[in-house]
Amino acid sequence: MLSLMIFIPLLGMVAVLLIPRDREELAKQVAFVVTLIPLLLAVILFVRYDRSVSGLQFAEKTMWISVFNIYYHVGIDGLSVTLLLLTALLGPICVLASWRNIEKGIKAYLALFLLLETGMIGFFCALDLFLFYVFFEITLLPMYFLIGIWGGPRREYAAIKFFLYTLSGGMLMLVAMIAVYLESGPAGARTFDIPTLIQLATTPGHALADRTFQIWAFLGFFIGFAIKVPIFPFHTWLPDAHVEAPTAISVILAGILLKMGTYGLVRINFAMLPDGMAFFTDPEFAKAMGRSPMWGNGLAFLGFINIVYGSLCALAQTDFKKLVAYSSIAHMGFILIGLAARNESGLNGAILQMFNHGVISAMLFLLVGVVYDRAHHREINGFGGLGSQMPIYTGITTLAFMASLGLPGLSGFVGEVLSLLGAYSKFKVLTILSTSGIVVGAAYFLWTLQRVFLGQLNPKYADMPEINGREIATLVPLGILTVVLGVWPSIALDMFNQAVRVLPLVP
Amino acid sequence: MTNVASIPYFIPELILIVFVMAVIIYDLAAKKKGSEGSAYLSLVGLAMVVIAVIVVGSEDRSLFLGMIRLDSFAMFFKIIITVATAATILFSIRSDELDPRTKGEYHALLLAVTFGMFLMASSTHLLMIYLSLETVSLTSYILAGFLTHSPRSSEAAFKYITYGAVASGTMLFGISLLFGMTGTGDVILLSSRLTEMFNTDDVYPLAVLLSITFILAGVGYKIASVPFHMWSPDVYEGAPIPITAFLSVASKSAGFALFIRLFYFGFVWEEASVDWSLMLAVVSALTMTVGNLAALPQQNVKRLLAYSSIAHSGYLLMGAVLLTSEGLQAVLFYLIVYLFMNLGAFFVVILIASEVGSETIDGYRGLGSRAPLVAVSMAIFLFSLIGIPPLAGFVGKWLLFWAVIQEQLYWLAIIGLLNSVVSLYYYARIVKAMFFETADETETLSFSSGHRVLLIIFIIPTLLLGVYWTPVYEFSKVSLGKLMG
Numbered sequence: 003m004l005s006l007m008i009f010i011p012l013l014g015m016v017a018v019l020l021i022p023r024d025r026e027e028l029a030k031q032v033a034f035v036v037t038l039i040p041l042l043l044a045v046i047l048f049v050r051y052d053r054s055v056s057g058l059q060f061a062e063k064t065m066w067i068s069v070f071n072i073y074y075h076v077g078i079d080g081l082s083v084t085l086l087l088l089t090a091l092l093g094p095i096c097v098l099a100s101w102r103n104i105e106k107g108i109k110a111y112l113a114l115f116l117l118l119e120t121g122m123i124g125f126f127c128a129l130d131l132f133l134f135y136v137f138f139e140i141t142l143l144p145m146y147f148l149i150g151i152w153g154g155p156r157r158e159y160a161a162i163k164f165f166l167y168t169l170s171g172g173m174l175m176l177v178a179m180i181a182v183y184l185e186s187g188p189a190g191a192r193t194f195d196i197p198t199l200i201q202l203a204t205t206p207g208h209a210l211a212d213r214t215f216q217i218w219a220f221l222g223f224f225i226g227f228a229i230k231v232p233i234f235p236f237h238t239w240l241p242d243a244h245v246e247a248p249t250a251i252s253v254i255l256a257g258i259l260l261k262m263g264t265y266g267l268v269r270i271n272f273a274m275l276p277d278g279m280a281f282f283t284d285p286e287f288a289k290a291m292g293r294s295p296m297w298g299n300g301l302a303f304l305g306f307i308n309i310v311y312g313s314l315c316a317l318a319q320t321d322f323k324k325l326v327a328y329s330s331i332a333h334m335g336f337i338l339i340g341l342a343a344r345n346e347s348g349l350n351g352a353i354l355q356m357f358n359h360g361v362i363s364a365m366l367f368l369l370v371g372v373v374y375d376r377a378h379h380r381e382i383n384g385f386g387g388l389g390s391q392m393p394i395y396t397g398i399t400t401l402a403f404m405a406s407l408g409l410p411g412l413s414g415f416v417g418e419v420l421s422l423l424g425a426y427s428k429f430k431v432l433t434i435l436s437t438s439g440i441v442v443g444a445a446y447f448l449w450t451l452q453r454v455f456l457g458q459l460n461p462k463y464a465d466m467p468e469i470n471g472r473e474i475a476t477l478v479p480l481g482i483l484t485v486v487l488g489v490w491p492s493i494a495l496d497m498f499n500q501a502v503r504v505l506p507l508v509p
Numbered sequence: 510m511t512n513v514a515s516i517p518y519f520i521p522e523l524i525l526i527v528f529v530m531a532v533i534i535y536d537l538a539a540k541k542k543g544s545e546g547s548a549y550l551s552l553v554g555l556a557m558v559v560i561a562v563i564v565v566g567s568e569d570r571s572l573f574l575g576m577i578r579l580d581s582f583a584m585f586f587k588i589i590i591t592v593a594t595a596a597t598i599l600f601s602i603r604s605d606e607l608d609p610r611t612k613g614e615y616h617a618l619l620l621a622v623t624f625g626m627f628l629m630a631s632s633t634h635l636l637m638i639y640l641s642l643e644t645v646s647l648t649s650y651i652l653a654g655f656l657t658h659s660p661r662s663s664e665a666a667f668k669y670i671t672y673g674a675v676a677s678g679t680m681l682f683g684i685s686l687l688f689g690m691t692g693t694g695d696v697i698l699l700s701s702r703l704t705e706m707f708n709t710d711d712v713y714p715l716a717v718l719l720s721i722t723f724i725l726a727g728v729g730y731k732i733a734s735v736p737f738h739m740w741s742p743d744v745y746e747g748a749p750i751p752i753t754a755f756l757s758v759a760s761k762s763a764g765f766a767l768f769i770r771l772f773y774f775g776f777v778w779e780e781a782s783v784d785w786s787l788m789l790a791v792v793s794a795l796t797m798t799v800g801n802l803a804a805l806p807q808q809n810v811k812r813l814l815a816y817s818s819i820a821h822s823g824y825l826l827m828g829a830v831l832l833t834s835e836g837l838q839a840v841l842f843y844l845i846v847y848l849f850m851n852l853g854a855f856f857v858v859i860l861i862a863s864e865v866g867s868e869t870i871d872g873y874r875g876l877g878s879r880a881p882l883v884a885v886s887m888a889i890f891l892f893s894l895i896g897i898p899p900l901a902g903f904v905g906k907w908l909l910f911w912a913v914i915q916e917q918l919y920w921l922a923i924i925g926l927l928n929s930v931v932s933l934y935y936y937a938r939i940v941k942a943m944f945f946e947t948a949d950e951t952e953t954l955s956f957s958s959g960h961r962v963l964l965i966i967f968i969i970p971t972l973l974l975g976v977y978w979t980p981v982y983e984f985s986k987v988s989l990g991k992l993m994g
Contacts, residue, residue, distance in 0.1 A: 067979055107878075136898040143897060146937075150945045151877075158945050162937055169897075169933055173926035176907070180914045180922075 004060055004076045007043045007090070008124045011036060015116040018109060026108050030101060033112040037093035040123060044090035048497075051083050056500035058129065058197065066133070070183075071193050076127040080501025081268055081353060084494055085261055086126045088360045092257045093119050095476045096250035099368055102472075103375050104152060104248065111152060115250070118144040122258050126265065131179050131194040138266070139172055141259065145251070153246035160239075160246035167239040171229035178222025182274075185209040200274045204506065213277045213291060220278025223270050230263030231334050234307045244327035249371025252323065256330050256363035261356050264337045268353065268505075272341060276506040283342045283428075284508070302342035302429040308335030309439035317446040322373070322380040325450060326366045329406060332439050333359045333414075339429070339436055340421030344508045348424020353498050355417030358405075358487060362414055365402040365480045369395070372473050373454075376466050382450055387459030388466070395469040396455045398477050403447040405484040408440050413487035515572035518579050521561040521587065525624040528554030529617050536613025544609075548602050551616040555595045555623075562587045569991055575695050577631040585841060585988035586630035586766040589848055593759035594623045596852050599963055600751040605863045606656060607749060615655060619755070622648040626763035633774065635684045635694035635724075638767060639677070642727060645763065646673045649756065653748040665747025672730065672740035680727025686720035696775040721776050721785075728771065731764030734826055735796040738819045742803070745815030750862060753811055754855030757818040761825075762844050769829055769837065773992055789830035794924045797823025801931040808869050810858055813935060814851075817894065820932060821847060827925055828909045831916050834989060839908035841985035846893070846905040846974055853967030854890040857883055860964075864954045873939055875948030883956065884943045886964050891936040893971050896929050901974035908982070 014036030021029045051059060061077030078086060096115065104111050121140035128134040142165060150161030179194075186192045186202055186209075193199065203210040210216075229236040240260075244252050272279055280287040285298030312332030319325040333355070340352030372395060373388075374380050389396045405412035408419075418440065425433045487494055516523075531554070532547045539546055567581035577583075597619060601607060607615060625644030632638040650673065654666025688694050690712065691702040706712040729737040745753045776785060800820030807813035825847075828840040858868065860883055865872045876884040893902035906929065913922045956964075974981060 067977075067982075069979060069982055136903075139898045139903075143892065147944060150941065158941055161945070162934065162941070165937065166930060166933060169895075170927070170930045173930060174923075176910065177914065177919065177922055177926060180907075180911050181919075183911075184915055 007040045011116040011119040015113045034097045041090040044087045056504045072132045075130040080498030082126045099250040114144040157246040160242040164243045171226035175226030216275045216278035220275045227263040227266040241327045252367040253364045257360040305335045305338030306432045313439040313442035336421045339425045343424035351420025358413040358417045385454040389455035407444045407447045413484045416491040529620045532617040547613040547616045576637045578633040581990035583631035590626045597755040629763040630766040661747040665744045676730035683720040683723025699775040728768045742815045746812045793826035797928045836912040839912045843905035846901040849970045850893040857887040873942040874946045877944040880954040899975040
């Protein structure tokens with residue numbers, strides 16, 4: 003079933019490419035139907051997923067490259083199932099969002115998009131490190147072209163910057179990955195299997211469990227994922243990529259690609275390299291290693307920087323999309339600080355925040371896209387009074403803003419609070435300082451709301467059409483999710499509660 | 510094995526010689542000048558050569574009184590070289606660059622250089638090594654300067670000769686020193702003789718060091734490693750494009766065959782006073798860095814690919830100096846992958862040069878809409894050269910880096926990987942021109958079906974080897990044969 007989910011978009015890509023050039027509508031319809039299939043499968047998985055066990059479910063394992071003991075091994079557990087659902091959900095939404103505003107080469111666009119979807123779904127399912135890496139990198143190519151061909155005026159710069167940053171990270175990951183493979187056993191018994199590696203890395207005396215090794219391997223993987231997340235100071239590609247990318251691609255970028263980084267941090271750094279993790283999240287541990295205890299604050303500190311720096315940058319933006327991009331950086335900070343706590347609350351919060359941010363940032367980018375399609379600019383100060391002109395649009399935007407700034411009752415609140423709650427028991431000062439991010443977050447969202455929707459209607463936009471049915475269709479499922487998860491977070495928390503417990507937690 | 514007894518095992522080379530003459534005679538006798546007859550005749554010859562190579566087999570034999578060796582390692586390179594030559598001939602068919610009246614000589618020379626490369630892949634005697642290297646060099650000089658009407662081509666040939674003469678002179682000097690000290694030219698005897706001499710303290714270490722360095726200079730020139738790479742950008746830029754493709758793949762492969770054989774049989778002995786491995790690892794790091802950095806500002810695609818090919822020498826060298834079978838296996842695997850992706854990229858350059866009439870990156874503008882198949886193929890070849898999964902180049906690089914990290918050479922692996930990132934930038938400039946920019950002219954370009962088929966022949970392995978590579982990897986292991994003992 004997982005393989006079906008991974009490769010149906012790939013088949014869809016071939017199908018889309020075979021459609022004659024002049025039948026554009028047909029290509030869109032095919033792509034839409036193709037993306038509905040993984041969604042359907044994801045919903046089935048979500049329903050049939052056994053919430054009471056922590057292990058892997060729906061696993062498939064076939065020998066792929068026997069000389070290196072590489073398996074085609076896919077499966078899901080509580081960590082990946084929600085992200086899988088998110089990916090599958092954003093697929094059809096993004097095809098819908100691209101329906102009218104992609105003018106040239108829609109066929110190639112959809113084909114690349116479907117390839118991207120294969121890469122993303124595969125990444126969240128992969129349980130073999132090699133496969134994991136391949137899917138991680140596969141997403142680069144379509145993304146590069148999607149930004150570079152269909153993006154805004156500075157698309158070439160943004161596309162290559164994205165590519166160079168992510169590839170550099172990927173290369174360090176490759177070194178770490180090979181090192182982990184080589185340490186996993188004597189020649190012939192080496193493995194890339196993530197569950198096995200996790201087991202070996204926690205076996206005392208095993209080469210993989212060696213502390214120094216874990217710290218170096220941690221750094222290799224961490225930088226690779228940190229660029230993807232992105233964590234300060236590796237974040238500079240993100241605002242550029244977001245601003246230039248077409249709406250649907252921004253949605254994928256914020257909704258899924260950033261989660262690939264944080265998911266990797268949980269799956270590899272957290273689960274597989276516990277001592278490496280401890281070194282950067284526990285001052286006592288760093289001290290016991292004979293290093294400055296400051297190392298132990300490393301991850302939480304980076305999370306704090308992301309929150310505060312991202313929020314302050316967002317506050318300074320006048321470009322609507324850039325504002326949302328920087329707010330993403332801030333929200334990723336909450337995930338980091340939750341991870342750094344390494345306790346149940348922090349981790350639950352971090353994982354929930356991944357899902358929530360995927361939903362909310364997707365909404366925000368879709369909303370920016372709606373107004374951009376009509377006004378052809380994104381200057382926050384260039385609007386004004388849209389509230390009376392587009393009441394429905396204003397309503398949905400307000401919902402998304404409130405969810406993003408962490409209003410209780412909406413999903414953003416739950417994730418952030420759990421993360422901070424978890425972190426408070428470990429990093430008191432940093433956590434308290436981080437909450438300032440929420441305040442600044444409220445400031446920039448409310449200020450934007452005021453500048454765009456309230457006040458005198460800008461006469462230029464007196465005949466701006468209201469949000470249409472197709473656009474509403476892309477937003478409604480996400481809006482429902484934010485409300486439902488806000489009042490009833492346990493439907494998501496139940497999914498990964500068990501999985502979180504088997505991670506090397508430190509209460 | 511004596512000379513006469515050796516002849517049956519030398520049939521592939523003999524077939525090549527026969528066809529060299531046959532092509533010349535055909536060209537003289539043919540009434541219609543400028544036909545492609547000599548090309549097809551050469552292709553028939555190469556097909557026969559491949560069959561003969563396989564029939565003769567790969568059982569270890571020392572031929573012609575220890576001058577050359579027949580083994581699976583040599584067989585591997587013979588097949589690679591033949592495929593590259595065949596591709597070069599196919600590329601040259603209907604090429605606008607070449608004068609149709611000289612096509613006969615052109616093909617005869619290509620077959621002759623192939624013969625020389627066969628010898629390079631199998632020589633085990635210093636004298637034979639020198640002779641084979643010279644055979645290849647001399648014919649390559651002519652091929653590089655084959656465009657007699659083009660000053661650039663003549664310049665290329667002249668530079669090639671000047672550098673080549675210095676390099677081979679240096680090498681010959683090294684050979685004479687080594688021969689004078691050890692009294693043998695047999696590469697296999699060399700290492701035991703040197704060990705013996707070092708054990709009895711009957712040697713000047715500096716003289717040995719110098720002579721081996723000189724010999725490596727000759728080989729380094731052939732594979733275009735730093736600091737012997739200076740000739741290659743000018744030669745690659747000036748030579749006819751099929752010849753550039755040929756030099757970058759076949760010549761390099763033969764050079765690596767020679768290098769590995771010399772290095773592993775001759776220069777590595779237990780009490781070596783110099784850490785050759787480390788020294789050459791530094792050379793490899795320099796080679797890839799210089800190649801990649803110099804490629805960054807290039808506007809001419811041929812020149813860009815020339816520098817990138819220097820960088821790839823660096824990657825290959827990285828695997829070759831490890832002294833492990835994993836490293837060598839990775840080198841052989843990479844050469845197979847490199848054969849397809851690099852020849853494919855050069856083939857696109859040929860197609861664009863003849864259709865658009867430009868060798869600069871600007872000429873590639875808007876190709877994505879003007880010639881989608883060619884543009885997508887080029888993108889696939891270039892991304893494979895960078896080493897992005899799921900393309901074959903990724904697997905090649907993966908195997909190389911795996912071998913390097915296995916030897917704990919983390920610094921080398923990281924330099925290599927950062928180089929891959931640098932290379933992304935200049936390869937992506939071509940991709941950017943093709944897909945992100947628009948051309949002044951917009952009419953679609955059409956290519957003959959033969960060309961499209963040829964392009965697809967190069968694409969298939971580039972894609973397939975990225976996804977499933979066990980058989981080819983096993984083949985590279987078998988090809989190592991007894992080399993690693």
